[in-house]
Amino acid sequence: MQPTIHFEANSQQFHIQGKTFSYIMHVLANGNLGHLYYGTKLRHREDFSHQFFTGSYGNTCTVFPEDDSYCLDLIAQEYPTYGTSDYRQPAIEVLQQDGSRIVNFVYESHKLTQTKAPLVDLPATFTTAEQQVESLAITLRDQMTNLKLVLTYTLFIETDVLTRHARIENEGTASVQVQRFLSMNLDLPTKDYEMMTFTGAWVRERHLQVSPLHHGLQSISSTRGTSSSTANPFFVLKQPTTTEAQGEAYAFNLVYSGNHVGQVEVTPFDTARVQQGLNYFDFNWDLQPGMTLQAPEVVMVYSNNGLNGMSHRFHNFYRQHLINQEWVNRERPVLINNWEATYFDFNEAKILELAQAAKKVGIELFVLDDGWFGKRNNDQTSLGDWFHNPEKLPNGVKGLADKITALGLQFGLWIEPEMVSPNSVLYRQHPEWVIQVPNRPQTLGRNQCVLDFTNDEVVDHVYAMIAKVIREGGDIRYIKWDWNRTMTEIGSLNLPAGQQQEVAHRYIIGMYRFYHQLVTEFPHILVEGCAAGGSRFDPAILTYSPQIWTSDDSDAVERLKIQYSTSFSYPLSTMGAHVSAVPNHQVHRMTSLKTRGDVAFFGVLGYELDLTQLPESELAAIAEQIAFYKEQRNLVLTGDFYRLLSPYQGNETAWSVVSPDQKRSLVGYYRVLAQPNVLPTRLQLQGLNPEATYRVQGTDYHFNGDELMQWGIEFNPRLLQALGILDQVVGDYASVILVLEQV
Numbered sequence: 001m002q003p004t005i006h007f008e009a010n011s012q013q014f015h016i017q018g019k020t021f022s023y024i025m026h027v028l029a030n031g032n033l034g035h036l037y038y039g040t041k042l043r044h045r046e047d048f049s050h051q052f053f054t055g056s057y058g059n060t061c062t063v064f065p066e067d068d069s070y071c072l073d074l075i076a077q078e079y080p081t082y083g084t085s086d087y088r089q090p091a092i093e094v095l096q097q098d099g100s101r102i103v104n105f106v107y108e109s110h111k112l113t114q115t116k117a118p119l120v121d122l123p124a125t126f127t128t129a130e131q132q133v134e135s136l137a138i139t140l141r142d143q144m145t146n147l148k149l150v151l152t153y154t155l156f157i158e159t160d161v162l163t164r165h166a167r168i169e170n171e172g173t174a175s176v177q178v179q180r181f182l183s184m185n186l187d188l189p190t191k192d193y194e195m196m197t198f199t200g201a202w203v204r205e206r207h208l209q210v211s212p213l214h215h216g217l218q219s220i221s222s223t224r225g226t227s228s229s230t231a232n233p234f235f236v237l238k239q240p241t242t243t244e245a246q247g248e249a250y251a252f253n254l255v256y257s258g259n260h261v262g263q264v265e266v267t268p269f270d271t272a273r274v275q276q277g278l279n280y281f282d283f284n285w286d287l288q289p290g291m292t293l294q295a296p297e298v299v300m301v302y303s304n305n306g307l308n309g310m311s312h313r314f315h316n317f318y319r320q321h322l323i324n325q326e327w328v329n330r331e332r333p334v335l336i337n338n339w340e341a342t343y344f345d346f347n348e349a350k351i352l353e354l355a356q357a358a359k360k361v362g363i364e365l366f367v368l369d370d371g372w373f374g375k376r377n378n379d380q381t382s383l384g385d386w387f388h389n390p391e392k393l394p395n396g397v398k399g400l401a402d403k404i405t406a407l408g409l410q411f412g413l414w415i416e417p418e419m420v421s422p423n424s425v426l427y428r429q430h431p432e433w434v435i436q437v438p439n440r441p442q443t444l445g446r447n448q449c450v451l452d453f454t455n456d457e458v459v460d461h462v463y464a465m466i467a468k469v470i471r472e473g474g475d476i477r478y479i480k481w482d483w484n485r486t487m488t489e490i491g492s493l494n495l496p497a498g499q500q501q502e503v504a505h506r507y508i509i510g511m512y513r514f515y516h517q518l519v520t521e522f523p524h525i526l527v528e529g530c531a532a533g534g535s536r537f538d539p540a541i542l543t544y545s546p547q548i549w550t551s552d553d554s555d556a557v558e559r560l561k562i563q564y565s566t567s568f569s570y571p572l573s574t575m576g577a578h579v580s581a582v583p584n585h586q587v588h589r590m591t592s593l594k595t596r597g598d599v600a601f602f603g604v605l606g607y608e609l610d611l612t613q614l615p616e617s618e619l620a621a622i623a624e625q626i627a628f629y630k631e632q633r634n635l636v637l638t639g640d641f642y643r644l645l646s647p648y649q650g651n652e653t654a655w656s657v658v659s660p661d662q663k664r665s666l667v668g669y670y671r672v673l674a675q676p677n678v679l680p681t682r683l684q685l686q687g688l689n690p691e692a693t694y695r696v697q698g699t700d701y702h703f704n705g706d707e708l709m710q711w712g713i714e715f716n717p718r719l720l721q722a723l724g725i726l727d728q729v730v731g732d733y734a735s736v737i738l739v740l741e742q743v
């Protein structure tokens, strides 16, 4: 039977039945929306209420005086509130004018459609006319305040993914203060899971952490005004026995770029409440009559075929329903970025020299990074002054762009539109345009302030400046959008005192408006997201930017961990991956050019070093790397990615991409430190056709698919010799790339 959403009027139950999962809800006796089941697909039936547990734990508070078994604290719910016998974390908190915080959202109606409507003000997943979806919008109402709450669920039939979000409309006559407004709540019947989170800091973004659920609250969050490197808005609950290849996992990814929270509360009864949404810390929204507040969307993936199965579902879904469709399947140009080659110290001649060297090795796009505008010769000045520096670019952006284009390269430009330096024309004209709190000193970050994007005038003004540069700057094909400081003293002179806790969220809405305008006016321009590296690597940015600079850390060894864990939800086509100089500028490690390339192949390849200083032998090797990558990039863009050996578990990392038809696979193996006197590694592959035979490209060696997956490739000296790669598996920081082709 076709996946679908069922509603049963008699039992008042909703069954969202995907290809492989079921999600079941029901209207509770008190009118609230309850949760029944989320997990492996169940056959549909009219009534699942025998699965419904109510009970009391003695000396407890119950909803109905005559029924002491109806305690909300023990009932699984869809969108809980606090104060009427559920003591767990609520999904929503509303302060009313009489001081009451009690709300009671009761089922009113629902609507099933075969479309997906856009969200108010926020980017979200989408569908096209050819792709099948079903959406269920359930309306609940709090009678006292006349607040209308709409919970919307969308089932994406082919990709087998569920998304949900919440919207609240004040249909009452009095304004209310919304103090918490999460996107989702899921009450799971057990706590027997491990929570996988992707946390870190600048230059070590999205490091995988796994910890068992424990009683009480466990969470990830950002308070920095960005989705952040501190905690990616993505987490997974998996069973302890779940591996890459098998087992159950529930995953949640918030389509949002600002302050967020993801949390799990384990109760004394060993149940787990899972929540995700806007961070309620330092949040308050003055919802006046007639106004609507939209919570961001959560993408929910349930997998019962392991973590690789979960990631495949995310990757396919994001390629079809999230990432900017202009770009998602277009081969991305191999780029050179001048940042680590020159930092701020460049002029037109130096840039052209670098571009000429880049052209010779097969690079396709030149990116002029920070330092081309105002008086920006260091990071203490000129953000906001989006006009070229005539000392560095005597012929303007256009003059340089024309020369680069004439070399046969595309041209790209760096911007940081959300920021202003106190030492800038823009700041001197409009000191009131930055995020600030009256009469308090402003904390600077990288010598800069954050512009107040809650103010439409600021967004429009900066947009006009940047759009002018792009319109007049020659044939610009690429923009790198950077963001280099987190927020402090979060406040706006543009909003009244009572709305100051709206600033962080309103800022993000303003940023999205800018982004939307940019990609709408310039759809032919590839906009790469960046935030001091990977501090804003989230699904919302991917709706505009199909690729994001994954991290400022371009050391090959560090990148293993970063790219490995980023792949849990985000496809390889979203990860900017550059080969940079050694000693590496972040960790000062020496790795071979080969290893740096072998890591960067599993992403969108770029170079970020001074090619004019390299010997001919290295330039030749780079030309070979680029030629090789160009042959593989379609596979990297569209294939299924498999994590094979984890850098978090040992000295070795391995991964592969398999083409959708299973005819080709690109395998990467990396060993950090050489070890004496150990048995050879046997690398078991995944995703191949067990019936097929594969040849290792460049050799006459054949393996069967079943053998490669069950026994693997053993890296013993005899076989390595036969494959011609014995010399690659010696010493520290060794790497091997194998291309398997079906014969």
Ligand code: DGJ
Residues within 6 Å of the ligand: 339, 369, 370, 414, 482, 484, 530, 531, 532, 533, 549, 551, 552
């Ligand atoms: C941070 C980025 O991540 C770098 O790649 C570079 O663009 C610098 N900013 C420039 O200031």
